[in-house]
Amino acid sequence: MTLPLYPTRLPCGSRVLDLAHPHVMGILNVTPDSFSDGGRFAARDAAVRHAEAMVAAGATLIDIGGESTRPGARAVSPVEELERVAPVVEAIVANLDVVISLDTSTPAVMREGARLGAGLINDVRALRRDGALEAAAESGLPVCLMHMLGEPGDMQNNPCYRDVVAEVREFLVGRMAACELAGIPAERVVLDPGFGFAKTLAHNLVLFKHLESLHDLGRPLLVGVSRKSMIGQALGREVGDRLYGGLALAALAVSKGASIVRVHDVAETVDAVRMIAAVAAAE
DSSP states (O other): OOOOSSOSEEEETTEEEETTSOEEEEEEEOSSOOTTTTTTTOSHHHHHHHHHHHHHTTOSEEEEESSOOSTTOOOOOHHHHHHHHHHHHHHHHHHOOSEEEEEOOOHHHHHHHHHHTOOEEEETTTTOSTTHHHHHHHHTOOEEEEOOSSOTTTTTSSOOOSSHHHHHHHHHHHHHHHHHHHTOOGGGEEEEOOTTSSOOHHHHHHHHHTGGGGGGGOSOBEEEOTTOHHHHHHHTOOGGGOHHHHHHHHHHHHHTTOSEEEESOHHHHHHHHHHHHHHHHOO
8 A cells, every 4th residue: 555645634624534544535416317326315304314324334425416427417506506415414423423524616605504414515617617616715615626528518529548547647737736726725735636527448547457556646536436437348247247346456455555436336435445444554
């Protein structure tokens, strides 16, 4: 496992993540149209029960999303997204000891989610929506900046790179600089290479192979590949049959120094991460 090049304490609202060891982030989509589990957890009570199960299985973060970012997903209004997300955030804050991550690009959701007790802003658009930088800065929360070209509706329309690793790195450096100017210091930044977002299978594989090259940016890495099409394309598996490929990639990500892995299948991933940690701790 790669040793971190940054302070390992990440304040997340009322809680602190110790990034000296890797964490599993459980995915909670409160949308009707996400690619893997759309509609299953749209109702508040179902969402809270699923969050409880993921925390019991070992998740230390729950990533709540009210706007699908699958390829071709339709945009939703800020009001609609907030109506989906806010009641779930409020209920989980009241009932569970876990860091809540807001999977959002919408300033209104960032502000209200932070007010309700969320601990992290996880933005696939890297705070590029109008007002997002300002809202994130005002929240005082850490932010996860993800690489993506275009929008979910068009991001897979022939993505092209001269050097995908170098260009992802350049993008993330630029967004970190924008955050610094907006009052979000590097100490509050987590980076996500954006697997599956505006990338072909070949791009994803090369980027994963060279994941370590992003460590000298000095910030923790979040990796999200759970059930994604790169697994389906590499192994010929449909969405429901991608667990083993996802576990292989989660284990590989942790071995390459990822601090957070974002997954649907929490219990299985927690076992894989703990096994790696046990080996790494052996004398």
